[in-house]
Amino acid sequence: MTADENTTLNFSTAPERYPWHNALWSTLARQFDQLPHALLLQGRPGLGKHAFAVQLAQALLCEQPRDGVACGHCHACRLFAAGAHPDISSVGLVDDAKSITVDQIRALGDFLSLRPHTATRKVVLISPAEAMNINAANSLLKLLEEPPLGSMLLLVTSHPARLPATIRSRCARLLFRLPAPAVGQAWLQVRHDARSDSALLLRLAGGAPLLAETLGREEFPATRARLLQDMMALSLGREHPVTCAARWKGLGTGRTLGWLHGFVSDQIKIRLGAPASTLLNPELAASGAAEKNKYKISELYGFIDAILEKYRQLNSPLDELLMLEDILIRWVRLSRLQ
Ligand SMILES: [Zn+2]
Incomplete structure (x- = not known):
C-alpha cells in the first residue's frame, strides 16, 4: 500500500x-x-x-x-x-x-x-x-x-x-437524522418518474431517501414481492428454507435480512391492530393474513432479535448462506408451532 x-x-x-x-x-x-x-x-x-x-x-x-x-x-x-x-x-x-x-x-x-x-x-x-x-x-x-x-x-x-x-x-x-417522510417523498418524486411509488420505496428503505432511490433503481419492489411470496410459502410448508436461502443470498444478504426485519415487524403491527398503511407489506393485512396470523408477539420479538444477531454477524467470517438457512429454518419451525 x-x-x-x-x-x-x-x-x-x-x-x-x-x-x-x-x-x-x-x-x-x-x-x-x-x-x-x-x-x-x-x-x-x-x-x-x-x-x-x-x-x-x-x-x-x-x-x-x-x-x-x-x-x-x-x-x-x-x-x-x-x-x-x-x-x-x-x-x-x-x-x-x-x-x-x-x-x-x-x-x-x-x-x-x-x-x-x-x-x-x-x-x-x-x-x-x-x-x-x-x-x-x-x-x-x-x-x-x-x-x-x-x-x-x-x-x-x-x-x-x-x-x-x-x-x-x-x-x-x-x-x-431521518428526514420527515414528506421531505423524503418530495425529493424522491423529483428524482424519479411519477410511476414509482415513492412512499413505498421510502418505507422499504426505513425512511432513508438515498437508500430508497437505490432500491427504486434496482427495482426492489419486485424483489420484495418475491420475498413476501417466499415467506408465505415457507409458512405453509410449500417451500424449502435451503432453496429460499440460496435465492436470497443472490439478492444480497444484508438487504434481504433488512426486508425480513420489516416483514416480522409487520406481523407484530398486525397483531397490535395497526392500519395497513403503516405496513411495509400492506398485502399482509389486505390478503386476510391478519386472521391467520397466530404468531405470539413474544415469539415474533424473539425472531427479530435473531435477525439483528445475524445482522451483527454480517462482514464476519461466518458463511452468509448458512446464516440465511438458519434464520429461515427458524421461521419454518415458528410457523409449525402455531
Ligand atoms: Zn470558493
Missing part, C-alpha cells in the same frame, strides 16, 4: 445538497469559524453523509465561504472541483479491501504534518471510518490526540458503535 492510494477528491459534478441537511448546515454556519479539529458525521446509511462531508471540506478550503457554504468559483473551489486541491486528502476502502489500513492513516499523518499549500488549513476525510482496522484506529488516535496545527479531520460512519470509544470521544459528533 502506498501513500498514492490516499487521494484528493475528484468530482465531475458537485455533490448534491440535500434538503434534509438544511438544519445541519445552519448549525454549522453559526460556528463555522470555531469548528473543532475533528468531526464525526454519523447516521444511518442512505442519508448523504459522505456528500455532506465533501461539501464541508470544500467550504473549509474555499477562499470566501458564505454561511458555511463554498462559493464555487474562487481559485480554491476550482481546484477542488478538478480534484487538484493540494490541501485535502481522503481515505476509504481501496478496490475490494475490507478495511482501511494503518499505512493509509500514516500517509494521512504525513500529509497533515506539512504546511498547507494554498489554504489556511488541511482537511482529511475518512469514510467509512468504521472500516479502519485496529492498527489504523490506533494510528488515527495519535493524530486526534495531537493534531498538527491547522488540520481538520472529517470522519464519516453509519456504524459508530464499531469505532473505538477513544476515537468517538475525541470527535465532535454531527448527527444525521
Whole structure:
C-alpha cells in the first residue's frame, strides 16, 4: 500500500445538497469559524453523509465561504472541483479491501504534518471510518490526540458503535437524522418518474431517501414481492428454507435480512391492530393474513432479535448462506408451532 492510494477528491459534478441537511448546515454556519479539529458525521446509511462531508471540506478550503457554504468559483473551489486541491486528502476502502489500513492513516499523518499549500488549513476525510482496522484506529488516535496545527479531520460512519470509544470521544459528533417522510417523498418524486411509488420505496428503505432511490433503481419492489411470496410459502410448508436461502443470498444478504426485519415487524403491527398503511407489506393485512396470523408477539420479538444477531454477524467470517438457512429454518419451525 502506498501513500498514492490516499487521494484528493475528484468530482465531475458537485455533490448534491440535500434538503434534509438544511438544519445541519445552519448549525454549522453559526460556528463555522470555531469548528473543532475533528468531526464525526454519523447516521444511518442512505442519508448523504459522505456528500455532506465533501461539501464541508470544500467550504473549509474555499477562499470566501458564505454561511458555511463554498462559493464555487474562487481559485480554491476550482481546484477542488478538478480534484487538484493540494490541501485535502481522503481515505476509504481501496478496490475490494475490507478495511482501511494503518499505512493509509500514516500517509494521512504525513500529509497533515506539512504546511498547507494554498489554504489556511488541511482537511482529511475518512469514510467509512468504521472500516479502519485496529492498527489504523490506533494510528488515527495519535493524530486526534495531537493534531498538527491547522488540520481538520472529517470522519464519516453509519456504524459508530464499531469505532473505538477513544476515537468517538475525541470527535465532535454531527448527527444525521431521518428526514420527515414528506421531505423524503418530495425529493424522491423529483428524482424519479411519477410511476414509482415513492412512499413505498421510502418505507422499504426505513425512511432513508438515498437508500430508497437505490432500491427504486434496482427495482426492489419486485424483489420484495418475491420475498413476501417466499415467506408465505415457507409458512405453509410449500417451500424449502435451503432453496429460499440460496435465492436470497443472490439478492444480497444484508438487504434481504433488512426486508425480513420489516416483514416480522409487520406481523407484530398486525397483531397490535395497526392500519395497513403503516405496513411495509400492506398485502399482509389486505390478503386476510391478519386472521391467520397466530404468531405470539413474544415469539415474533424473539425472531427479530435473531435477525439483528445475524445482522451483527454480517462482514464476519461466518458463511452468509448458512446464516440465511438458519434464520429461515427458524421461521419454518415458528410457523409449525402455531
Ligand atoms: Zn470558493
